[in-house]
Amino acid sequence: MNTILKTSNLNKVYRLGGLLFNRVRINALDDVNLTVESDEPAIISVVGESGSGKTTLAKVLLRLVRPTSGSALVYDRQIAGEGEKPSNREFFGMVQPIFQNPFEAFSSHRTVDAYLYSTAVRVADLEKTEAVDAMAEALRLVGLEYRDVRGKYPNQFSGGELQRVSVARALIPHPKIIVADEPVSMIDASLRMNVINLFLSLKEEFRRSFLYITHDLSTAYYISDYIAVMYRGCIVEFGDARTILADPQHPYTQLLLDSIPEIGHKWDRERMAMADIEAKEFQFEGCRFCNRCPIAKDRCIVERPLATEKTDGRKVYCHFA
């Protein structure tokens, strides 16, 4: 069994200063333990609000940020934490990113195929002629023709097209896993499925794993095998995607599901508990969600819940779920 992803006690602490809050400690990642083992390629979604830590997790796995403590493993190779780690070149051959804003991901002064070419020649170690073939092939996989892309600048594409170019670039070195940080949130809702379906086909036909960071549960449901729900730096629920989304057990997961604006089912109009100032919530000693939780009791305020493994294989971090 391959270990696709494994984080052990991953921590990332930021210190904030300011007039309102003096030297506050923010645990953007607080003792995160995530393990996904499978022989098949998998799409793992990490879902949460802003401030949940999902983007920090992505950054740690992309080695853009170093964890304060703990370690992380991708496909049996340790990539973060103490100990020997692969070189940059090797790492870029294993893990590739897709960023949220396709117009920020490319410099407006360079043509987009310059990045593709560079990836082919530098990361995938191809010769010039092979590189062009690899680029054309990768673009075809995402539904674009090389001649439509060659020589063009980012502002000559739409958001959806540019994001697909981004995916093509990530595919060129045949990485084991692609880390996609909110890849469709900047694309119009009606056009998102084009990119989401692409991820699904890349997993099924070309055997690539994905780490899909999002706050949109509907698209996460559509393609994930596994799902991890995060709140203020902690994992609150983790396991098989269909199981969890069909029957969410952690109160926060339930809140997330309730918040999706779906056609066909109108919201209840009772007042919902809104998030408080972020920095305050990070200071809670007990469960970070206790302020907003409908089933919170005294124990929740003082004691952090540990993982409870359920019979269906999922892990829930709650005293009373």
Place this chain on the structure above:
Amino acid sequence: MKMNTRLRIGIIILAIFVLGSLFLPLFNDVDPIKQGTYAKSLPISSEHLLGTNSLGQDIFWFLVYAIRNSLILGITVSIFTTLIAGSVGLLSGYLGGGADRATMTLTDAVIAIPLFPILIVLATLVRGNTSFMLVGIILVVFGWAWGARTIRSMALSIREREFISMAKFSGSSTLEIVVREIFPYVYAYMVVSFINAILWVITMESSLAVIGLSKVEIPTLGSILFWALSYNALFTKQNVWVVAPVVATVLLFLGLFLTSTGYNQMYATRRGHA
């Protein structure tokens, strides 16, 4: 490049000065520095376009050579300061950490040193024997620091942008990232900074020359004024001698200013498109 009016006027003015000072000397075989070539203090005439001064020099030709030398000094020094400021600023900003801190400490030290008093002291020590090149070198040594700081802060902010990570994941090396990703965002500033540096150099040199601390035998915009003042041109009603270089300097500066701001304006309205 679609130029706006301001830029167009600025470039025209500069072109007149640069081309004039380059090509006009070819039509002249009289050494303008030599004193007593002509009769003294002649008024404006068709033979002497701006008349002559108390030293028997033709003012017009002296001015042409003066402009040429000022420009040569200005452009040469600016090229060096801009190159140094650019390299230091970009690398320091991108690398960050200890290297950045050390470099910026050095830069700040150079900025903090009051240049003009030092130049005065130096010039006094080597009075009259300053070589033109020495003045140039000193200006380069002190002129790169401010630009380096600015470019470094630009590099710092661009470093955080996503396309830099993208470039890393595409296998680009540090040097490639600095040149291909960061530099394009910085070069508009560098062009403007280059032009402003020319202004600065000419001002510095002129200021030194006017007080006689540069090599005043060599005609520059400043040295004309030095000689004019030494010979009490204003008192002897030789107004042209003083007014001509002043007007020339103002026009030159106007040309540089219009070009610099016009370019800035043009660049700002042009979005990054193919």
Place this chain on the structure above:
Amino acid sequence: MIRLNNLVATYTTVRGQVDAVDGVNLTIPDGKIVGIAGESGCGKSTLLKVIYGDLIYPLALRQGNVEYEIGMSPGHIVESKIRRNENETENGGQVATRNIKDYWFKQISYIPQASMSSLNPVIRIRKQFVDFLDSAQRTPNILEKIREYVKSLDLPPEAIDAYPHQLSGGMRQRIMVAMATFFRPDIILADEPTTALDVVVQKGILMLLMRIQEEMNNTILFVSHDMGVHYQIAHKMLIMYAAKAVEFGDSEDVFRAPLHPYTKMLIESLPSIGDNRIRKGIAGRPPSLWEDLIGCRFAPRCPLASDLCRAQEPELVEYRQGHLAACHYAGNHINRQGSETS
């Protein structure tokens, strides 16, 4: 109510002039939340700017005008008809009587896109709140009133005393909503207020807007490209495509039985939980507004398109009671292969 009379709004750019809103002719009733939906670039944000009167260069109203009847909330029935006239100059410029500006913040307010970034980062929020009151309103206890109001919107009281960067994006957006609604305006224009925010915060803000609308009985024009959001809050729906209005009606009708094929495809492109059906996004792109467009603008992407569609642009007409659409084949079914049945 708000009457939009043949609006044509133009942007002047280096490349020339482009009509971002091309002939919109509608009456918007009072006391409802009107959702405006469509892809990026369809003209919905521009329409909002026109209604708000935010017409500074390079945006200009080339044709048409907007008539408002403001003051329909119970308590003060003041009828004022504000007319914006245009004089067409030779190159299509426009001179407007800017009297709608007199009503900004009080009777009509605007929440722009990404407005959480429009707060001044070096000034505390409470001062920014007070800033747009005129001197007559700056009574000593106005700050208290502001605090009360903010609290009534379920915002933490300390938020007012903070600097913008100390609050999350969602919190700032809620503050923007508070600022825009403080004077209980009759018309609120919200341009994609929840687009950059996550679902939970989004739900909070949408519920907030719904509550405000119920209490104040004002009109909210809400722009979003997310049909799911519109389903939750809109009473009436306006669908825009390529600078044209293509469908307008009660949101219940629009969602249950959409008349225009574009609306239908928009609704069907969103995935939902528990639904395992294959979802497809809409293929292709909207047409470039720089070109001369003949016929129906949706024809290139429409499975029902015929020669009639390509030759003649359909008018926005009423097909059912209160339900308008601009399509020659309005109401026809689209089956998976794309052929038509009536």
